Amino acid sequence: MSEKLRAAVVGAGRMGMIHGHLLQVHPETELVGFVDRDQSLAAHLASQGLRAPLHPSIDALVAAGKPDAFFICTPTHTHLPVVRECLKHKAHLFVEKPLATTLEDSAAILAAATEAGVTHAGGYVYTHLPVVKAAHDLVQAGVLGELIRFTSHAYISEVFSQKQGWFFQREQAGGGVVANMGSHLFAILSWLFGPIRRVVGTTRSHFTASDDSAQVLLTFASGVTGMVDTSWSMPGTQMLDYGLTVDGKNGTLVLERERILLHLLAPAAGNEAGWSEIHASDVPADTAFDISPHIGGEAFYRQLSAFVTACRSGTQPFCSLVESLNVQRMIDGVYRSAASGDPVTFA
DSSP, rough: OOOEEEEEEOSSHHHHHHHHHHHHHSSSSEEEEEEOOOTTTTHHHHHHHSSOOOOOSSHHHTTTTSSSEEOOOOOOGGGHHHHHHHHTTTTTTESSSSSSSSHHHHHHHHHHHHTTOOEEEEEOOGGHHHHHHHHEEEEEETTTTSSSEEEEEEBBBOOOOOOOSSSHHHHSSSSSIIIIHHHHHHHHHHHHHHHEEEEEEEEOOSSSOOSSEEEEOOOOOOTEEEEEEESSBBOOSSOOOEEEEEEEEEEEEOSSSSSSEEEEESSSSBSSSSSEEEEEGGSSOOSOOOOOOGGHHHHHHHHHHHHHHHHHHHHOOTHHHHHHHHHHHHHHHHHHHHHSOOOOOOO
C-alpha cells in the first residue's frame, strides 16, 4: 500500500459524497476517483469541491490506476454484484449499511471478502462515537456485573407522507426504518452483547409502503434480552434521537446522545457507587475534524481512521462485515417474525 490509502468511491449519491469529502481531507487517505454510471454527476461533484474524476465503471477507474480500497455507496440491492466486481482487483472494502437487502446476499458478501483476504468494514458509524465507545468500555469492564436486560430506542422526524426514490422501496433498500435507521442501534447492541440468537418483531406502515415503526424483542447468545422501539415518523425529533439503558446486577447504565448516566450499587473498575455522569465533551475523541456536529460527524473521522489502520496492519476493524452480518440477521429476523407472527432463531 502507498504512503496514503488510495481509495475510490463507488456511487456518487449522498453517502458517496460524504465519504468522498472524508477521503479527500483525511491526512492518511487520497481520493482517487468516483464510479457512477450517471456521468452527468461530474459537474455536481465538482461544484461540491470534490476534485476526483468520475468514471463510468470500476474497470475504467482501475485502468486509470488501481486503488487500495473501494468505498461502496450504491443502492443496497446492488451491493453484492458491486462487491464481486471490486474484489476482482483485490482491494480492501468498505460497504455502507445495510450490508444487503437479504441475509443470503449479506452472507455471500462476507464470504467473498473473506476468501479474497482483504480488510473489510461496514458503515455503522454510530459505533464510532466516543460516547458510545465509552459506554461499551464500561460494560466490557464489568461495572454493571452480570448483565440482565436492556431497553433502547431510535427516533427521528422524517417520514410523514409517501416518499419517492429507491431508499423508500423495500426491494431496493432492504427495508424501511428497521433496515435503514434501527440498524444503527442494532450495531451498537451487537458490539455490546455479541451474536444474536432470537428475534421477535412487529412492524407498522403509517405513511409508506415499507415499515415506518417497529417494536422488537432481542435475545443474544450471551443471554442478554431487551427491547428496541424505532420510528422515523416521530414528531418533534429533528435529529436522530437514540438511547439505551442497560441493567446489570450491580447497577444501570443510561446512554444518551450527549452523556452517560451510571448508577452502581458497589464501586467497580474505578467508578464510585451511586450516580455519576460522563458527558460526551469529557470523553477523549482523538478527532482531527468533525464534518457534521449535529449528527455526530466526528464518528465519520474515527470510522475512517479505524479502517485505514486495519488496512495498514492487515487486520479487521471492530466494525467489520462480520458485525454487519450479525446486524443483518437482526434485520432479517424482524421482518420474518413480523410476517409470520412467530419468533425467529439463529444457530
